[in-house]
Amino acid sequence: MRRGSLLRALTTLALAIACAAGAWAQAQAPLPSWNEGAAKSGIVAFVQAVTDPKGKNFVAPADRIAVFDNDGTLWAEQPLYFQFLFMLDQVKKAALEKLGTKPLLELLGQANSGMTVAEYDKTIRDWLATARHPKFERPYTDLTYVPMRELLDYLRANGFKTFIVSGGSSEFMRPWAEKAYGIPPEQIVGSQQEVKFEMKDGKPVLTREAKFAFVDDGPGKPVGIYRHIGKRPILAFGNSDGDLQMLQVTTAGEGRRLALIVHHDDAQREFAYDRGSHVGKLDKALDAAPANHWLVVSMQKDWKRIFGFQQ
Amino acid sequence: MRRGSLLRALTTLALAIACAAGAWAQAQAPLPSWNEGAAKSGIVAFVQAVTDPKGKNFVAPADRIAVFDNDGTLWAEQPLYFQFLFMLDQVKKAALEKLGTKPLLELLGQANSGMTVAEYDKTIRDWLATARHPKFERPYTDLTYVPMRELLDYLRANGFKTFIVSGGSSEFMRPWAEKAYGIPPEQIVGSQQEVKFEMKDGKPVLTREAKFAFVDDGPGKPVGIYRHIGKRPILAFGNSDGDLQMLQVTTAGEGRRLALIVHHDDAQREFAYDRGSHVGKLDKALDAAPANHWLVVSMQKDWKRIFGFQQ
Numbered sequence: 173m174r175r176g177s178l179l180r181a182l183t184t185l186a187l188a189i190a191c192a193a194g195a196w197a198q199a200q201a202p203l204p205s206w207n208e209g210a211a212k213s214g215i216v217a218f219v220q221a222v223t224d225p226k227g228k229n230f231v232a233p234a235d236r237i238a239v240f241d242n243d244g245t246l247w248a249e250q251p252l253y254f255q256f257l258f259m260l261d262q263v264k265k266a267a268l269e270k271l272g273t274k275p276l277l278e279l280l281g282q283a284n285s286g287m288t289v290a291e292y293d294k295t296i297r298d299w300l301a302t303a304r305h306p307k308f309e310r311p312y313t314d315l316t317y318v319p320m321r322e323l324l325d326y327l328r329a330n331g332f333k334t335f336i337v338s339g340g341s342s343e344f345m346r347p348w349a350e351k352a353y354g355i356p357p358e359q360i361v362g363s364q365q366e367v368k369f370e371m372k373d374g375k376p377v378l379t380r381e382a383k384f385a386f387v388d389d390g391p392g393k394p395v396g397i398y399r400h401i402g403k404r405p406i407l408a409f410g411n412s413d414g415d416l417q418m419l420q421v422t423t424a425g426e427g428r429r430l431a432l433i434v435h436h437d438d439a440q441r442e443f444a445y446d447r448g449s450h451v452g453k454l455d456k457a458l459d460a461a462p463a464n465h466w467l468v469v470s471m472q473k474d475w476k477r478i479f480g481f482q483q
Numbered sequence: 484m485r486r487g488s489l490l491r492a493l494t495t496l497a498l499a500i501a502c503a504a505g506a507w508a509q510a511q512a513p514l515p516s517w518n519e520g521a522a523k524s525g526i527v528a529f530v531q532a533v534t535d536p537k538g539k540n541f542v543a544p545a546d547r548i549a550v551f552d553n554d555g556t557l558w559a560e561q562p563l564y565f566q567f568l569f570m571l572d573q574v575k576k577a578a579l580e581k582l583g584t585k586p587l588l589e590l591l592g593q594a595n596s597g598m599t600v601a602e603y604d605k606t607i608r609d610w611l612a613t614a615r616h617p618k619f620e621r622p623y624t625d626l627t628y629v630p631m632r633e634l635l636d637y638l639r640a641n642g643f644k645t646f647i648v649s650g651g652s653s654e655f656m657r658p659w660a661e662k663a664y665g666i667p668p669e670q671i672v673g674s675q676q677e678v679k680f681e682m683k684d685g686k687p688v689l690t691r692e693a694k695f696a697f698v699d700d701g702p703g704k705p706v707g708i709y710r711h712i713g714k715r716p717i718l719a720f721g722n723s724d725g726d727l728q729m730l731q732v733t734t735a736g737e738g739r740r741l742a743l744i745v746h747h748d749d750a751q752r753e754f755a756y757d758r759g760s761h762v763g764k765l766d767k768a769l770d771a772a773p774a775n776h777w778l779v780v781s782m783q784k785d786w787k788r789i790f791g792f793q794q
Binding site: 356417 | 675
């Protein structure tokens, strides 16, 4: 045995012990930021059922696929989807130059087209480092929900593979989602801009074009899941009508399934909105929840805290 | 600590020990079906360099992304891409019915459109279970290359995440790739048929349409990698001009990189073809190899055996 492989073996062992310790801690008190109630007990009962090797609802680890919407489910989305705020900032300069000559939506579509994907990635990182949320006056990446981060950890400690399935673009989430949620770039399914391969100064690059290749929203979400994951999730979590079809597909499968909806009903700590909202409209999915046994999670009642910076 | 979580901790520990044992075995004699030579020593030197935590070429496990073409790289592709043979079999019945009324390519495009993705998956599985390769008279899934399966194992034992990036469709590979290569459905990037979400008899289903949404070949491969993985691979393995851009993008990154090409030069044990072939044409990529330091792997000289059923 070479020294390198002994070292690797020991590292693997140490990781396993750390992982087991994490699982133990989670088992002691899973979901500490969740209040006791139907939502928390429903989640814990589901996880226990599908991980019990002797139970009739057991699911092999390879099939423990959990999908999460991002905007309004894992982080906030008011007063506008954060990616939209980013894009507005990008076109401000262009808009001032071309004011009155082009409609805003056209400018938005063209924003950052012609850039290489590496340049675009840097633009996103720069914006995230400096932009501040208008209400909370903090970096947007501070606006992830603590209870959801606990849930992601809890699922992974129980052998789940966690994916984001978002109407936003993958490239907007990849720079920060691993640190924020523990979800790596290859587990992010999102809307897709057209990109084109070309040689530029003798180097192969991907250049962004001014049109969308795929919209991962509403009926697009099951399509995105099929293409990217290729398995039917056993758990899905959303917050709006854009998640309706993803929840339907998840719970239409055989065996035990769990679908959940974040209900934004906490005007004091976050925002309160549902049927009439211009972003994250929750109407049809809220109506469909009871008959489908989807759990509706009240931010006000089910969550002890929302953001890491609060209390 | 609940009994369940103790059990889980012990299972994790046992898995870690098994994994360490596997790494040890690999370290003893990696790539047993590869002959000594520039290809094998180049692979081993690369893996040692990027996994040595004290070396200047160290790459963190999260960035150890390895991408593999499928047809002609992981399994055979003559006399025609196996997916094409499958599609031909699918249209045979339709072709006999509509003989002379429609061109073959149109029939191929329409084959299996209108099916749900679950029905299509079953069609593929049924075909694979009964179809036989015309030369080897064996199931197509017997025609995977043993040296490549060893390489995939060797890379994973060294912390790599392995992906297929194929011109064929993901759905054609998913039913068998996990068993054959240890690559799960969510790590398969391929060409994509349009699919549509709809409710059918009150159930949400995805239905296949008669057109392609994305062709993951040639300049499409870096696009597929960008969309699906979101990281630049550090190792890429192909066999044809359809892999040229994938190899270019891989070796254009910073730090140590490895690109390889399977050269089909073994008419006796498999097939011999390159520049003039109608499938798996290898011409531009072969010319580009020396200047780019891409390793050309000779099936005849570098591989002790090719298929599991041989010798």
